[in-house]
Amino acid sequence: ALSGTRRFTVAELARIADEGRVDADWLLGTRPRERETAPAVRVEGGRPLQIVRETVRLIAEHGFHAVRVADIARACATSSAAIHYHFPGxxxxxxxxxxxxxxxxxxxxxxxxxxxxxxxxxxxxxxxxxxxxxxxxxxxxxxxxxxxxxxxxxxxxxxxxxxxxxxxxxxxxxxxxxxxxxxxxxxxxxxxxxxxxxxxxxxxxxx
Missing domain, CATH: 1.10.357.10 (Tetracycline Repressor, domain 2)
Incomplete structure (x- = not known):
């Protein structure tokens, strides 16, 4: 993965973040700058892992072809653009x-x-x-x-x-x-x- 021949899996990123005791979004360089008036909400395991967990839950409940990216974004309290940032399709x-x-x-x-x-x-x-x-x-x-x-x-x-x-x-x-x-x-x-x-x-x- 470091040589660029493949991408890290979400599970690998989550484990690296856990071992390093950092947020997975920070590890990926995708965590937005925290505002002084509203601290960023920490997502357990980082945003990519949250997306995957919610995707698994929604697939189990509705089937993969019935689940839209908008549904996953809503379950993660984020935007569809944020989902596509981590997972293009x-x-x-x-x-x-x-x-x-x-x-x-x-x-x-x-x-x-x-x-x-x-x-x-x-x-x-x-x-x-x-x-x-x-x-x-x-x-x-x-x-x-x-x-x-x-x-x-x-x-x-x-x-x-x-x-x-x-x-x-x-x-x-x-x-x-x-x-x-x-x-x-x-x-x-x-x-x-x-x-x-x-x-x-x-x-x-x-x-």
């Missing part, structure tokens, strides 16, 4: 929303797996994380459903879609392989095939 907004959901999912997955005692417990945690039983999980799945449709049309979103599922299947495959070694799963199973079957079952159930 709807494609960039969707890509950022997908990346944010992926990062959130990966972080939750890592936390829960670290708490498990063995591979069987890890697999139960993974299934619980991927099935939309809570309100938050249902909102995220609503975004994934839009993602599946867009992945067939958009090269960028399609790549993210493929990468997410590759990471997920590798995680499940590794858990199954270790479970066989621990003796908590029966010997002789094909971890790759079992991971693919489990993924298809979870996606069907969730849908």
């Amino acid at each position: 709807r494609a960039e907004l969707l890509e950022a929303a997908v990346r944010w959901c992926m990062d959130e999912d990966t972080a939750r997955r890592a936390t829960h797996l670290a708490e498990a005692d063995d591979a069987a417990a890890e697999l139960r945690q993974l299934i619980a994380l991927q099935t939309p039983r809570t309100a938050q999980q249902r909102r995220q799945w609503a975004v994934w459903l839009d993602l599946w449709a867009e992945a067939a049309r958009s090269t960028a979103v399609g790549r993210l879609h493929s990468e997410y599922y590759r990471q997920w299947r590798e995680t499940v495959t590794d858990v199954l392989r270790r479970g066989v070694g621990q003796g908590v799963f029966r010997a002789g199973i094909d971890p790759h095939a079992a991971a693919l079957t489990l993924t298809a079952l979870i996606d069907g159930l969730a849908t």
Whole structure:
């Protein structure tokens, strides 16, 4: 990103700002000069992250194609021009929303797996994380459903879609392989095939 070959993702910028204990808007050089009579309102995580969070919420509630930039601007209490400053078009907004959901999912997955005692417990945690039983999980799945449709049309979103599922299947495959070694799963199973079957079952159930 520093060499100019790609842009930082919103999640990366938010983490850099958090590590540096600065506002993400300040980091980007986009925070307006504070007026003496009206101090600027600080947005948690910075404006780009707020935009992404509100985009995810609105997509989950209304679907991506029903959400206008004006709707996102209204939810963020800012202008459409400010939205376009950070995200030039709807494609960039969707890509950022997908990346944010992926990062959130990966972080939750890592936390829960670290708490498990063995591979069987890890697999139960993974299934619980991927099935939309809570309100938050249902909102995220609503975004994934839009993602599946867009992945067939958009090269960028399609790549993210493929990468997410590759990471997920590798995680499940590794858990199954270790479970066989621990003796908590029966010997002789094909971890790759079992991971693919489990993924298809979870996606069907969730849908």
